[in-house]
Amino acid sequence: MTMDTAGGLAPYERIVADLRARIGDGGLPPGSRVPSTREITREWGVAMATATKALAALRREGLVEAVRGVGTVVSGTPDPESPAEAEAGPTTAAGPTPDHAPRTRRPDTRPRPEPALTREGIVRTAIALADAEGLDNLSMRRVATDLRVSTMALYRHVASKGELLEEMIDHLYTAHELPEPPPEDWREAMELALVGEWDIYRAHPWAPRLTAMAGGVISPGLVMNAEWMMRVFVSRGRTPDQAMELLTVVSAYTAGMALQATLVAMEEHEEDTDAESWWRSRGPRIRELAAGGGFPVLFGVSAPPDIDAIFTSGLERLLDGIAPLMDAPRAP
Known part of the structure; x- marks a missing residue:
């Protein structure tokens, strides 16, 4: 399904409007599950970041909420009143209330048991x-x-929140645990590790901020991932110091490309905007600059960059660049 932006709505706003309408007309009643981010990407043909932004907007409006083990559901619960009770109407100590009397429901003041955490x-x-x-x-x-x-x-x-952030990163890297032993071919091993890290960053755009070499979190899974890549470098005769230098270079490339892929705009409420939405929202301004004729090369491109394709191409060039060092004689 292609997005209709003729009405001036951003892709995520169109999704919000559609889901809001479904909730309003009863198509999605209280307690029912709304489409997941993956289902949204398929139905509306948008990127994952756009889908997550749409669900976040609905959460801010109080229309949906996340339920553990279920997913995102419409806020509120179905009316527990049975059809028979509804037909009979509420009663008082003196008997049934008149048909014209307002129906009230006694608030449930019973303490709710705390869910198992x-x-x-x-x-x-x-x-x-x-x-x-x-x-x-x-x-x-x-x-x-x-x-x-x-x-x-x-x-x-x-x-603490700091410990929670470490656990979040540890969970992501543990779930993408690298194979043991690493492939014998160093390029194959590095591609496996870096593409896996790229997949983590694309699925979780906030992760690069926590895995930076300076100021990031430290978790067993993250350290294990770094150790794995350094062992690949050391197996080719590099010293641990040289391996750390190479690790810093390749990790900076992956994290930097991931940050470029998920632009953070300055406008209020506009975070984690995917590249496609960013380019579309800036269309009028881009056309205005292009019309001046002062940037013929920049505005001579045929389409916005495909960040995933550029990452793959750039990774090949990066590994080409460090190949001479990896193929050099062993360090003394």
Whole structure:
């Protein structure tokens, strides 16, 4: 399904409007599951970042909420009143109320049992929130709200937000654990590691901010990933210091390309904008600059860049560049 932007709506706004209409007309009743990000990408033909942004906008409006083990559902619960009770109408101590009397429901004041919490469940919820709403909107209170528990309940499992961020990165890298032993061909091994890291960054655009060589988090999974790549370099006769230099270069390339792929615009409420949406939203300004004729080369391109294709091509050139060092005689 192609997006209709004739009405001036951004792709994610069109998705929000469609889903809002479905909720309003009862097509998606309270408690029903709304399309997941992957389902949205297929139905509306948009990027994953656009789908997550649409669901985040619906959450901010209070129309949907994330439910652990279920996904994103329409806020509220179905009316538990049975058809028979509805037909009979509410009663009082003196008997049934008149037909014209307003129907009221006694509020449920019973304490709700706190759901069973696990460290794994907290981490998964935090990752889903960061995917949908961005890292800056993630907090212990926000995670607790999504899990429907008190913030203090979270601290019994995770000591701080810093520890939660480490656990989130550890979960991503552990799920993409590299094979043992590494492939004998160093290029094959590096492509395997770096493409896997690229996949993590594309699925979770906030992750590069936490894996930077300077100022990032430290987790067992992340360290294991770095150790794996350094072992590949050392197996070709490089020293640990040289291996660290090479690791820094290749990791900076992957993280830098990932940050370019997920642009962060300055406008309010516009975070994690995918490249396609960014180019479309800036169309009028780009055409204005192009019309001046002062940038013939820049505006001579046929289409916006395909960031995934550029990453693959650039990775080949990067590995070509370090090949002479990898094929050099062993270090003394």
